Each structure stands twice: as C-alpha cells, then as structure tokens.
Amino acid sequence: MKTKVILTLISIIVFLMSCKEHVVTPEPVSQEPLIPLKLGNYWLYQRIYLNPDGTEKHTTLQWKFGFIIDDTVTRVINGESILNYKLFICDTTLKPWYNKPGNFEGSKLIYQNSKGLFYTGTEKYDTIRASFNDLLFPYTAIKGDSFTAHLFYYNISGNLFSLPDETIVPYLCVSTDSLFETPIGNFRCVVYKSPYWDVEPLFRDDVYYFIKPGLGLVGMVTKVYRYPTQDYVYFDKSVLIDYKIE
Amino acid sequence: MKKLLSVLIVILFCANKIVAQENIFVSMDAYYHKSKLVEEKINRFKTTPEIKNSEQLVLKQALNFKMNSKGIFNILGQNIEFEITKEFAPNHMGAKGFKADLRNGGYALISTSITGLHASIWLKQYFYTIESFGDGVYLVSEINLDETAINYCKNGIEVSDNLEKTTQNLSFQKVLTPAQIKVLVGVTPDVIYNYDATTLVGDCLYTTNLAFYQSLCSSEIDILDIVELSYTESGNADTDISRFMTLNDGYLDEIHSLRHQYGADVCVLLVNSLDANGIVPTGAIGAVENNAFCVVKASAAASTYSFSHELGHLLGG
Numbered sequence: 001m002k003t004k005v006i007l008t009l010i011s012i013i014v015f016l017m018s019c020k021e022h023v024v025t026p027e028p029v030s031q032e033p034l035i036p037l038k039l040g041n042y043w044l045y046q047r048i049y050l051n052p053d054g055t056e057k058h059t060t061l062q063w064k065f066g067f068i069i070d071d072t073v074t075r076v077i078n079g080e081s082i083l084n085y086k087l088f089i090c091d092t093t094l095k096p097w098y099n100k101p102g103n104f105e106g107s108k109l110i111y112q113n114s115k116g117l118f119y120t121g122t123e124k125y126d127t128i129r130a131s132f133n134d135l136l137f138p139y140t141a142i143k144g145d146s147f148t149a150h151l152f153y154y155n156i157s158g159n160l161f162s163l164p165d166e167t168i169v170p171y172l173c174v175s176t177d178s179l180f181e182t183p184i185g186n187f188r189c190v191v192y193k194s195p196y197w198d199v200e201p202l203f204r205d206d207v208y209y210f211i212k213p214g215l216g217l218v219g220m221v222t223k224v225y226r227y228p229t230q231d232y233v234y235f236d237k238s239v240l241i242d243y244k245i246e
Numbered sequence: 247m248k249k250l251l252s253v254l255i256v257i258l259f260c261a262n263k264i265v266a267q268e269n270i271f272v273s274m275d276a277y278y279h280k281s282k283l284v285e286e287k288i289n290r291f292k293t294t295p296e297i298k299n300s301e302q303l304v305l306k307q308a309l310n311f312k313m314n315s316k317g318i319f320n321i322l323g324q325n326i327e328f329e330i331t332k333e334f335a336p337n338h339m340g341a342k343g344f345k346a347d348l349r350n351g352g353y354a355l356i357s358t359s360i361t362g363l364h365a366s367i368w369l370k371q372y373f374y375t376i377e378s379f380g381d382g383v384y385l386v387s388e389i390n391l392d393e394t395a396i397n398y399c400k401n402g403i404e405v406s407d408n409l410e411k412t413t414q415n416l417s418f419q420k421v422l423t424p425a426q427i428k429v430l431v432g433v434t435p436d437v438i439y440n441y442d443a444t445t446l447v448g449d450c451l452y453t454t455n456l457a458f459y460q461s462l463c464s465s466e467i468d469i470l471d472i473v474e475l476s477y478t479e480s481g482n483a484d485t486d487i488s489r490f491m492t493l494n495d496g497y498l499d500e501i502h503s504l505r506h507q508y509g510a511d512v513c514v515l516l517v518n519s520l521d522a523n524g525i526v527p528t529g530a531i532g533a534v535e536n537n538a539f540c541v542v543k544a545s546a547a548a549s550t551y552s553f554s555h556e557l558g559h560l561l562g563g
C-alpha cells in the first residue's frame with residue numbers, strides 16, 4: 001500500500017512538471033554601454049494599442065517603425081571634439097524619409113560615455129537646429145534618480161505633436177531590473193519614466209523607456225493619468241521586433 | 247523719505263488693485279465690422295442645442311498672461327475673478343496654456359495663440375466657453391450640461407434619441423456608436439508624393455485615440471485601410487468636401503463602393519493642399535450615413551489634431 005501511494009505521488013509530480021510552461025530566465029543586467037552606437041545600427045518596433053488594464057487591443061492595420069543610426073557628425077562640446085551619432089526615424093525599409101518632407105524630421109544627436117547616454121541636439125539636412133548637452137539616461141542607473149533634460153523620442157513615429165526641440169521634461173529612473181517581453185525575447189531593463197505632457201487638471205501622459213544595456217531601447221509604454229477620475233491607464237506600447245547592433 | 251516710501255506703497259497697492267480688477271472684454275458696439283463668414287459661423291454655432299445663453303464680445307486689450315496674472319471674465323452679466331496658477335507647455339507652436347483658479351471656486355483652462363483667446367470655465371454648477379471666431383469677435387456661451395450629458399459616450403448605449411432615429415435603419419454602424427468607429431482613409435497622389443502615408447495615417451490614429459483616452463471618452467477609432475485615390479486636389483475645402491461626398495459627380499466616386507466594401511462608418515480624405523486645416527459637410531455635425539465624410543490637410547492632420555477635430559464634428563461635437 002505504501003509503495004502504491006509513493007508511486008502515485010511521484011506520477012502526479014511528474015505529470016505536473018510535464019505541464020509546466022517553459023520558463024524564460026532572462027539574463028541579468030550587466031554593466032555594458034547603455035545603447036550600442038555605431039553607424040548602421042537599427043532597432044525596429046511594432047506599435048500595439050492597449051486596453052486600460054494593459055491587455056492588447058486589436059487594430060486592423062499594423063504599424064512598424066524604428067530608429068537607425070544613419071550618419072555621424074563631430075561636434076565640439078565643452079572644448080572637446082566628440083563624435084555624435086545621428087539617430088533617425090525609419091520604417092521597415094530602414095531608410096530615413098529624406099525624400100518625404102512631410103514626415104522627415106531630421107535626427108537626434110547622441111553620444112555616450114562612462115556617465116551614460118547624452119543628447120546634444122537636433123539636425124535636419126545637416127543643419128543643426130538645436131544644441132545642448134544633456135545627460136539623458138545616466139548609467140549605471142540608480143532607482144529613484146530624477147533629473148530634467150530635453151524631450152527625446154516619446155514615440156516611434158516621431159514628434160507627433162510638433163513639440164519644440166527646446167522642450168524640457170522631467171525624467172525618473174523607476175527600475176533598474178524590469179522584465180520586458182517582446183516577440184524576439186524577454187529582456188531585463190533599466191526603466192526611465194518621463195511625464196512629457198502634463199495638463200492638470202485634465203490629464204498627464206507618461207512614457208516609459210525600457211532599455212536593455214548592451215542592446216538599447218527594447219520598448220516604450222505610454223500611460224495616461226486622468227485627473228478627474230484619478231485613474232492611470234495604459235495606452236500603447238512599442239515592442240522591439242528586429243534589430244542590428246555591432 | 248518716509249513720504250516717498252508711503253507714496254510707493256500706495257502706488258504698488260493701486261497697481262495691484264488695477265491688475266486684479268482688469269476686465270478682459272468690452273461690449274461690441276453696433277458698428278463693429280464682422281465679415282459675412284464670421285457672422286455665419288457664429289449663427290451656426292449659436293444654434294447648437296447645448297448652448298443656453300451667449301453673447302458676442304471683443305477683447306479690451308492685448309492679453310499677456312503669465313503666472314499669477316489676475317483678471318476678470320466679465321461675461322454674461324457676471325464678473326468672474328481669476329488668477330493664473332499654472333502654465334502648460336509655454337510657447338508650444340506659439341500657443342500658451344494656463345490654468346486659472348476662480349475666486350469664488352472652480353477653475354478655468356485658458357489658451358492663447360495667434361488665433362486669439364480660448365477658455366473653458368467651470369464655476370460651481372455652471373460651465374462657460376469662450377471662443378474666438380475671427381475678426382476679433384469672441385462668442386461667450388453658457389453650456390447646458392444636461393444637454394451635453396445626453397450625447398456623452400459611455401460604455402453603455404447612451405446616445406441621444408434623436409441620433410438613434412436618424413441612424414437606426416442604416417446598414418452601417420451608427421456614427422455615434424460608443425464602441426469602435428471604423429474609418430477608411432483616402433489619400434491623393436500629392437499626399438503620397440510628400441508623405442509616407444502609412445506613417446501619417448498611423449499618427450492620425452494615434453493622436454485621435456490618445457485624445458479620446460485623455461478626454462475620458464470610451465470610443466475609439468480603427469483604420470480599416472488607406473486607399474490611394476486618383477484625384478487632382480482643388481485646394482479649396484468646399485470643393486473638395488463636395489466632390490468627396492457626392493455620388494456620381496465624376497469625382498472620387500469610387501470611395502462610395504470602397505466604403506461599402508470595407509464597411510466603414512466614416513471616410514476621410516487626406517490632401518496635401520487646402521485653404522483650411524479640415525472640413526466636414528454643412529450640417530454634418532452629428533453625421534449620418536450620407537454625410538459622414540471629411541477632408542483634412544495632411545500637414546495638420548496629426549500635429550495639430552485636425553484629423554481628430556474633424557472626426558469630432560462628425561461625432562456630434
């Protein structure tokens with residue numbers, strides 16, 4: 001009788017184990033450069049609309065965009081010559097819209113050093129439009145760190161509301177080890193939050209940047225805080241679907 | 247010296263009182279010149295059922311709002327004192343936004359731009375709007391919130407009886423459905439030449455649904471497809487909307503069969519050149535099947551919410 005009970009228990013355990021889903025164990029965050037910057041590197045994303053609770057919504061058409069480093073420029077910043085990378089918006093063809101003046105916004109200029117990722121301005125058709133030197137994403141990041149910097153991309157298709165380059169917004173590091181799921185894998189990320197549009201007493205739009213050190217931006221999530229109802233709801237997310245880094 | 251100080255204090259006190267008591271508006275005299283277009287626009291707007299009372303005013307002087315500015319909305323026989331307590335996105339595309347607290351409770355949201363002053367005022371149970379109509383004329387309206395609530399979209403099926411009747415026998419979904427509004431977007435060859443149409447329309451979807459979210463409206467739109475239409479743009483809003491909407495006039499007639507094919511509630515034509523940011527047909531505020539069309543200028547479609555704005559008209563706003 002005792003043997004039968006033991007065998008039954010073992011069978012149940014084996015049966016339950018066989019039902020267990022494959023557990024994804026993402027690699028821990030390592031101390032690499034936050035975003036690998038090299039000419040030709042790109043990151044493509046799919047935009048997914050979300051219900052208020054964060055579940056995915058169906059949309060008939062799918063939108064896929066991305067960022068590509070398509071050029072560089074050397075700029076003198078604080079007396080030092082620094083190679084800046086030009087980060088352009090692109091679609092799945094990986095070409096910035098040089099020939100589509102209605103969409104073409106030019107690029108954002110970025111570089112990186114041991115302190116983190118710096119955002120130094122914008123340019124269009126090789127003409128500098130705005131110039132500054134902001135530490136945009138400090139790294140190594142410390143949860144709770146808050147700072148202000150110029151508005152970076154908050155959307156994969158660009159500056160939807162034509163906000164001026166000079167717009168300064170707050171940033172906050174809200175996590176240093178959050179799991180973000182994408183169709184090409186799950187990544188542990190540093191997460192920066194930026195409330196980029198606050199019109200209290202109506203609403204506030206927040207964007208969360210999920211950055212996997214060594215790989216780059218793997219996703220963005222937009223949430224809306226609605227002051228009248230005091231609810232904080234999901235709106236959309238952009239998830240990494242393809243990339244090339246060197 | 248003491249006298250000088252006293253005089254200075256008195257001057258400062260008076261200056262503060264003057265600012266605090268500054269009226270925003272003055273009455274319009276009988277000879278004030280308004281264009282026919284502005285007159286027609288005001289008359290059309292005044293007939294909206296939500297408007298309880300209204301009056302036309304002009305600004306007393308050029309406004310220069312900033313933090314802690316004080317003033318008085320002298321509107322509809324009331325003097326509503328306010329103080330600016332918050333600035334929103336200063337100088338965004340030449341526009342400035344402010345929140346003002348009202349002395350007697352409530353608040354106002356104010357925006358100023360090259361088109362003038364716009365404000366929404368919540369004072370206890372009353373709600374007022376101030377809108378610039380051009381030629382320096384402002385229409386101040388008291389809104390009947392009970393009437394507005396009838397058309398408020400919720401998860402239920404709270405649409406007005408009137409609109410229910412006008413749409414109940416159609417094969418299409420109601421334009422005022424509280425659920426998903428299906429939109430078919432047509433683009434001209436000029437738009438294709440100047441824009442990546444997929445991106446542009448994607449941005450329109452994004453800004454529209456985000457605006458619905460921000461406004462606590464549970465409706466949303468879905469873009470069924472983007473179709474290139476063979477059409478030489480006229481550049482004139484009235485001409486383009488008429489040609490887009492009218493069946494069998496020899497212009498853009500395929501949109502009607504495409505609409506049936508896709509089962510679209512609303513059709514939008516994006517154009518590259520237009521003498522307005524967008525237009526809906528006359529009488530299409532709260533559209534029905536045969537007039538749920540609009541034309542929008544591509545450059546204004548997403549960045550200045552014109553796509554959302556024109557859809558808002560069709561939905562009854």
